[in-house]
Amino acid sequence: MLPESINGLWLRIKALFRRRQLDRDLDDELAFHLAMREQKLAESGVTAEEAPHAARRQFGNATRAKEANRELWTFPFAETLWQDIRYGVRMLRKSPGFTIVAIVTLALGIGANTAIFSMVEAVLLRPLPYPHGSQLVEVSRYSDVFDFGNQPVSLPDLADVRKQCPSFERLAPRNYEIADMTGHGLPEQLWAVEVPPDFFPLLGVAPLYGRTFLPSEAQPGHDDVVILGAAVWRKYFDADPHVIGRSIQLNGASYTIIGVMPPQLTFSIGANLWIPLVPTPAQSTDRGDNAYFVLGRLAPGSTIAQARAELNTIAARLARAFPKADKGLGFRVRSMKSDRVRDASTPLLILFGAVGLVLLIACANVGNLYLVRSFSRTHELAIRAALGATRGRLVRQLLIEGLLLALAGGAAGLLLAAWAMDGLRSLVLLNTPRLEHLTIDAHVLWFTLGASLAAGIVFSLVPAFLVSRDRLVAAVREAGSGHEVSSAGPRRSRLRQLLVVGEVALALVLVVAAGLMLRSFARLSAVPLGFRPDRVLTMEIDFRPHQFKTQVQFLAYSRGVLEKVRAVPGVESASASLVNPLTGGFSEITFGVEGRPQPSNGQGFKAGVSDATPGYFRTLGIPILAGRGFNESDLAGSPRVVIVNRAFARRFFGSESAIGQHISSHGGWAEIVGEVGNVRDSNLSRPPGPLIYFPYNQRGSWWMTVLVRTKIEPMALAQAVKDRIWSIDKDVPITQVRTMDRVVAAANAEPRSQSLLLSLFGALGLGLALVGIYGVISYSVGCRTREIGIRIALGAQDADVLRLVVGQGAGLVLAGVAIGLAASFAATRLMRGLLYGVSTTDPFTFAGVSILVVLAGLAACYIPARRAMRVDPVTALKCE
Amino acid sequence: MMGPNRERTSDLLQGTLDMLILKTLARGRAHGYAIAESIHQQSDDVLRVEESALYPALHRLELRGLLASEWGVSENNRRAKYYRLTARGHKYLAAESEHWSRMTAAIARVMETV
Structure with missing residues (x-):
């Protein structure tokens, strides 16, 4: 059996390329038969006029026989499909406005999804590039105190x-x-x-x-x-x-x-x-x-x-x-992949959820447009139905056109995503691990294709569902009597209104999320840093122990560096430390406090630690609240001193003064000689903890972070400063040359990019929803022109018409806002880990966003309402 | 040709039409009209092939590889499509004829046992 079917398939494929020949052969064969029959009938005495008719009668339905033959030789499903596709393309080209709006809408939705998915794929989904990578783990310790x-x-x-x-x-x-x-x-x-x-x-x-x-x-x-x-x-x-x-x-x-x-x-x-x-x-x-x-x-x-x-x-x-x-130390074991991904998954998944909502709104919008378009095509569909097209064929037609649109939208979206890729890589989520592998790979392409097809099916099935032959037949009759409008029956407009309510609800969720993120970002940006980052240049010099034999030599070198730098024209002051604020590099020490028992856990007191040269607090603009800063006499060998921050003083001495108290560390006692303001040490969102500053020249270290306060734009002095440092030793590596403003910006980068992206998606979602509202109200005004004309003729004023039209839209918007608020309460809980200083149900944001959405929605209704007010009753009544 | 009678024969012949076509072609190549006439005459005017059903059957057999076709010139100088049995068609016909003989013999026995 199999070889036979292959034989047939081969013949059919050959016939595919000789389509015209095939048609002629089929015609000729039947024509020959009929001619032979006629001849025979004529011989048996039938008249010349009668013979052809008799021959045809005897033959039966020749057209059907020919069709049946043709179907045998061709691929009927594939060919009608091809017909439908070509027909679909033609129909889409005939209404370019609709087609372009739909494709752009889908491109935005699918493009945003593709871009974010490529990030999710690169960061979360792609396996580690090692064999059996899931068996690899990182083992670490953690303090349970x-x-x-x-x-x-x-x-x-x-x-x-x-x-x-x-x-x-x-x-x-x-x-x-x-x-x-x-x-x-x-x-x-x-x-x-x-x-x-x-x-x-x-x-x-x-x-x-x-x-x-x-x-x-x-x-x-x-x-x-x-x-x-x-x-x-x-x-x-x-x-x-x-x-x-x-x-x-x-x-x-x-x-x-x-x-x-x-x-x-x-x-x-x-x-x-x-x-x-x-x-x-x-x-x-x-x-x-x-x-x-x-x-x-x-x-x-x-x-x-x-x-x-x-x-x-x-x-x-x-x-x-x-x-x-x-x-007090436990072991922690995490898969190497989750260790690499760290905290990146929550923000990424939230962004992914957000673009998912954008795509849903885009689908609802295109579905809405598609629905309207199917009303205006009722007549065409009805005629096709009357000519024998089955419901399946009509539904298929709608589905094919939908999929064509979706694929075109998907392709455009892919271009959009590819274009956005560089921006995403450089500007956004700087600190996200594994993002260096961000590409549009096969997985991303499959995702885009899948998203496009799913979107196409979703929005084209809406009108397809409403196509029924009976109704189409009724539509033809109505069309004949000139009442086409009523074929857009109540069920359809109900569906359109539901879609708009859904869009508004989804958009509200998006905008609430964006609002919360923006509020959080604003809070974070307004956090008191504890220092003045403007006009400060910073760079790191790294020394290896082999470069200096003794600590004294090193300190002499570092003092020389600072003297050289201070001599650069435009430099106001220069000092050194181990690490910069906001870089999370502070280490931690255990210490004792004079006159106080050790804490019961046997761990001692703990605090962060940094080093500072004389002038450090002045250079960074950290206020000295009590006592003094370090000076040139705080050297190795002189009495040991430390300076603590305010959080330290409050934690350990409460309302007492910290000045003059002693703490023990590094095997000796040191006197607290000063108290300075708190700075954000590890990041912006973490409140400053207790911190001890040691005199740079007393404790000794092998590391130098140089801080330079300048009188002019700091980066302009960077080269001069480096040259002075190299004039002492040209072999020292100088790294991390940047302004303190950059350090602050880097600490803020992640929340900034998150709020930027969420705001973008929120704006996109809201914009699409507004287009949706506008579309529905505008269409409804179009359908009700006659009614509005009558009302105006009967004395309705502008305000009445306005109330009529905007009232209809307001109902939809308010319903959407109510549903959206409920959904937001549920959804924003997922954002808890991302927000700083803002509750996930921040009433200010919820209220503000609701008002914004309602106002924007009403504005979208106002445009068609104005058109309704301008309806001329005479024209409206005449145009029937 | 028309009427209830035809419907019954066509039902009966739907499965056997293929066999009759193959049998007819076993004597040599022929065009569709000749096949229809031949079946009609060979059956002493009892069997009349529904002509509009003949051609789809021919084409189906050709696609299955049991028949081959070629275009030629007919006795009255017209372009006509001639069919002939392929090797596979011969084999298929042999198997079907045997099956048919056994079936008709069995049916005859049943019908005679009254």
Whole structure:
């Protein structure tokens, strides 16, 4: 049977390309038959006039026979489908206004969805680029006293986990070191990731070139080997495959390149390279040295939950055995993917939900237009029905036209999304992880196609549902009697009104979400920073221990740097610290307070810590509230002093003065000599916690963040400042050169982009809904011209007409607002984590947005209402 | 040709029309008109093929690969489509004839047992 059907298919395909020939053959064959029959009938005595008729009579229905033959030779379903498509294209081209509006509307909806979906795909959906990536986990510690987020692990604790936790197949620590690479032009600062030899086998990644570390290379003295990350390899070695065996200078020491890693290995922001982790004996045994990030691979069949349970047991055991180092610390285990995604999923999913609503509104709008169009096509459809088109065929026609529109809209939307992609990447969600892989890939294309088809089906089925043959037949009769308008019966206008109510409700939800986000952003922007960011230039200088033999040498150098910088024309003051506010880089120390018992948990008091040179508070504009700032005599060897912030003073001394009190840390007592204002340390939304400032020149460090207050635009001085610093030592890397305003903007970037996008979607949704209201009211005015004309003729004033038209719209808008408010109460709860200083049911926002939507809705009704007022009763009555 | 009688025969012949066509063509190639006339005459004027049904049946058989067709010139110098059996058509006819003989014999036996 199968070969036969293939034979037939082949013949039919051949016939496809000889369509005209086929038609002629079919005609000829039947004509020949009839001719033969006529001839025979004539021979048997039938007259010449009668013969053709008799022949036809005997033959039966020749047209049907020919049709039946033709269907055998062709692909009737596909061909009528093609007919319908061509017909659909023709119909769409005949009404370009409708077509363009529909396509643009859909393009906006689908384009926004495509863009956001591409982000969701890149960040949340795409699997990690490692084999069995779902088995990879990050293990970290956390304090159950203070929430300082995930903290690294100490090596001896990790060794215990390795021994006692069967859920893990492998565990590998890693440590980030800054490596100054010299010998390639300007000194470059890179991240060197220190890893043990089994790190790469754990990930399951093979090097692009060369090999990974050997166990012997994790021994002291044999660890002068380096593996390049793909970015470093491309940037500094021109992607040369023969780089293996060459040596490079890192932190003044020579390393041999043994391998190059593929680009998907991203373990740091920016370029990185890999060196062997060779812990010192002290590092291997010090349980307090929580310095190592830990990557694990779960054993086959093990789950994160099992690992977590085992780790909890181990944490309890460690806390009992080593209370000094491990008490109050738990283990946290998270899949590597969720670790990478961090908190990005909530904002992304909310944005995705928002664009979903935009698309729904767009569909309702196009559905509405499509419905109106199907009214005006009732006559055409009715005639097709009368000529024998089945209901299925008519529904198919409507569906095909809908899908054509949706696909065109989808294609336009895709272009829109591709165009928006660069903007999204650079401007929006700067801090979102994994966004560097943002592309329109096959998954995104499938999504767009799916969204387009779904949208097309949704909006075209609405009118298709209302097509019934009986009603169409009635419509033809009515059309004949000139009452076409009534065919747009009450059921249809009810449906249109429902669509508009739905649109308004959805738009209200969107605008409420945008409003909340904007309010939150405004609150965040108005947060008192605690310092004056204007006209401050900042940059970081990194030194490695090998550059200076002693702390004294380093401090002499750093003092020299500040003196040189102060001498630059246009500089008002210059000072140094360890880290900048708002960058989250403050570390934390444990300390005691004189005359106070230790807290009962045995942990000591904790506070954030920073360092400051003399003049630091003046440079940043942080007010000194009591006591003094640091001065040039606060040096190593002189009496130890600290300055605390207001939050510290309030927390530990209440209404007493903090000045003159003593705290213990770093193995000695220090006197509090000053109290300064709070600054936002880690980010804008977190209220400032207690913070201790140590004198930069007394405590000693190897790090320098330079702060320069300028008299002119700060970036204009950047080069001069760098040149002065390099005039002392031209090999020091200077990084993070930016103004303090930029630092503040970066801290604000995420809420800004979120509120920007939500506002955009809110505006889009509201705009579409307004077009929807306008369309419905306008159409209804068109249908009621005669009625309005009569009313005016009977004495109705402008105000009456206005009330009539706007009243109809107001009902719809108010219903939509009521439903939308209820939906918003339910929906905005999802935004809790994103909002700062605004409740998810903020009455101000809810009320304000409702008023806005009602006013905008009424405005949309007003335009058709004005047209109604201008109806000339004489013309209206005559035009029937 | 018309009337209740025709309806019954056409029902009966719907399945056997294919077989009759194949049988007719087993004697050599022929055009549609000749096939219809031949069946009519061979059956002593009992069977009359509904002509409008003949052509779809021919085309169906051709698409199934049991018949092949070619255009030729008829006895009265007109362009006509000639059909002939393919190898597969021959095989199919043999199988169908045997099936048919067994069926009619069985039906005859049943009808005679009264």
